[in-house]
Amino acid sequence: MSDPVKPHARPAHLGWRLFALVYDFFPMLALWFVGSGLVLLLRGGQPVPPGSLAAWGELLLLWSITGAYAVVSWRRGGQTLGMRPWRLKVVAADGSAAATRALLLRYAVATLSLAAFGLGFLWSLVDRDRRTWHDLAAGTLLVRVEK
Numbered sequence: 001m002s003d004p005v006k007p008h009a010r011p012a013h014l015g016w017r018l019f020a021l022v023y024d025f026f027p028m029l030a031l032w033f034v035g036s037g038l039v040l041l042l043r044g045g046q047p048v049p050p051g052s053l054a055a056w057g058e059l060l061l062l063w064s065i066t067g068a069y070a071v072v073s074w075r076r077g078g079q080t081l082g083m084r085p086w087r088l089k090v091v092a093a094d095g096s097a098a099a100t101r102a103l104l105l106r107y108a109v110a111t112l113s114l115a116a117f118g119l120g121f122l123w124s125l126v127d128r129d130r131r132t133w134h135d136l137a138a139g140t141l142l143v144r145v146e147k
Contacts (some may be wrong), residue, residue: 009089009143011130014121016086016144023082028066035065067107074103087145098140106138 039048039058048054073080078089078097090106092098098106113120113133120133127136135141 009091009095009145012086012088012142012144013130014124016088017121017124017132017142019086020080020082020088023085024069024080025082027081028069031065031069032062035061063111067104070107070110071100071103074098074106075100087147089143089145090140091143093139093141095141098138102138102140106134106140109134109137 036058039054039061040046043054048058070080073083074090075098078091083089090098090103092102109120110132113123123136124130124132129141131141
């Protein structure tokens with residue numbers, strides 16, 4: 001689908017990943033407002049009671065919206081909005097475009113990486129190729145492409 005990443009792309013370090021996550025928080029916040037607004041509309045203006053089944057459903061909806069944003073962005077060009085300013089790109093281990101199935105797995109395991117107090121991300125500090133748990137599980141690599 002797309003050309004393999006240029007040979008001068010390097011594995012991205014943890015700092016670049018964190019910068020991209022901060023940038024991506026803002027478009028995600030807008031999408032979460034839309035998702036929560038739809039839930040509120042469907043409930044006739046009644047807020048979701050904390051701890052209820054509806055609250056878990058709304059959490060699942062917001063997690064799915066986040067995943068759709070990430071996976072669609074990665075699939076369309078290897079980058080989310082937050083990754084673009086830092087020239088970061090998700091690719092398959094061989095440098096080609098990652099498959100949708102791998103990207104879905106990457107998102108699911110990234111959730112676990114964060115839920116484990118960020119240990120999955122911190123793993124990139126000891127991995128020779130700066131891979132996180134989700135990169136290892138999905139066979140992907142986050143690279144920083146030169147200008």
